[in-house]
Amino acid sequence: MLIPIEPKIESYYSCLIGFANLSPEQRLRVLYDYLEYAYRNRHLTIREIKENYRKITGLSEYKIDFIERTLDFIEPSLFRKRAVGFPAKWYYRFHTTAITIIERGRIIRSDYINSPAFIVKRIERPARRAEEELEEIGVDTVTGLMIYYSDSTKKYYLIENGKIVKEFDELAVIVTYSVDTGGGHQKLVVEITSWTFVKSMNRTQINGVEIELEEFVKDALSYYFNLGIMEVAIKGGIEYASKSITINLEEGQTVSLEKVSYPNKRIFIEYFHRRGGKTKRISKTETEFLREKELYPDREHMSKGGRPQKQKTMREF
Numbered sequence: 001m002l003i004p005i006e007p008k009i010e011s012y013y014s015c016l017i018g019f020a021n022l023s024p025e026q027r028l029r030v031l032y033d034y035l036e037y038a039y040r041n042r043h044l045t046i047r048e049i050k051e052n053y054r055k056i057t058g059l060s061e062y063k064i065d066f067i068e069r070t071l072d073f074i075e076p077s078l079f080r081k082r083a084v085g086f087p088a089k090w091y092y093r094f095h096t097t098a099i100t101i102i103e104r105g106r107i108i109r110s111d112y113i114n115s116p117a118f119i120v121k122r123i124e125r126p127a128r129r130a131e132e133e134l135e136e137i138g139v140d141t142v143t144g145l146m147i148y149y150s151d152s153t154k155k156y157y158l159i160e161n162g163k164i165v166k167e168f169d170e171l172a173v174i175v176t177y178s179v180d181t182g183g184g185h186q187k188l189v190v191e192i193t194s195w196t197f198v199k200s201m202n203r204t205q206i207n208g209v210e211i212e213l214e215e216f217v218k219d220a221l222s223y224y225f226n227l228g229i230m231e232v233a234i235k236g237g238i239e240y241a242s243k244s245i246t247i248n249l250e251e252g253q254t255v256s257l258e259k260v261s262y263p264n265k266r267i268f269i270e271y272f273h274r275r276g277g278k279t280k281r282i283s284k285t286e287t288e289f290l291r292e293k294e295l296y297p298d299r300e301h302m303s304k305g306g307r308p309q310k311q312k313t314m315r316e317f
Helices: 009-013 024-040 046-057 061-073 096-104 117-124 203-224 286-295
Strands: 002-004 079-084 089-094 131-133 135-139 146-150 155-160 163-168 170-180 188-199 234-241 246-248 254-256 266-273 280-285
Touching: 009 024, 024 046, 024 061, 024 089, 024 096, 024 117, 046 061, 046 089, 061 117, 135 203, 135 234, 170 203, 188 203, 203 266, 203 280, 203 286, 266 286, 280 286
Parallel strands: none
Antiparallel strands: 002 131, 079 089, 135 146, 146 155, 155 163, 170 188, 170 234, 188 266, 246 254, 266 280
16 A cells, blocks of 8 residues: 655655655755754764764665765865875865855755756755555454554554545554353353554564563463463454454443553453352553562462462363
């Protein structure tokens, strides 16, 4: 799925678009920023200036060289390079034209209009349209539409018939597991949901969050029930939601998946033990769960609060 990328200097610095995709005004800003940085750091070698600027802006070495070459061709000349010592170290020596630009705070047309024609064209030609291939995330539980992610805008999009119908900043990632030990007097049924809301994450990063949510679920199941419960736990799946949703419970009740932003996470557990047992629920953030686990590492399962007896095997259910 392709969408147009809005030409922004930030997108250029992050290498999502090229110099030709910027507007003439933005190109002049990019040229000025490097000129001003180099002038302020003229006591450094050219190599040091370029390396530091690369670290600050995120620009590639190629793009920095391109900016320098463009400035170098501007007439009247802005700077020249001079060698000092042996082996030679190269420095910029700035001309009064460059100092005038820096004192003004921007490059204007009269500063470069006498430059070679290809330089004038490079600066002034209209911006080329830039498009981005959106990354597919998954189906939205709320609308049933496919969710896409843009690395340039750091937003998520719902697409229908090739058109964007909604954009949003945060995406709910939901992991569910269930346990049903089958027939018998000691029957145990558990439904557990873990979730968080992520922001500015691509598919690969979301994969890592899903693993963390699964580990949270496994840890909670083992703590509140017993270490062997994962042998019969069934993964219900992974869902994505464009907004907070509700879970339908027994007896017509619902629970809202309240917003909790990553790296924070939350679980909701609904369970009953023994035939005809009363349904009970546990709702905790990961921080609350870890605190409880630290305070009561050997807490008995199925005490009066509703936990199965400490460290029972699945055969005992």
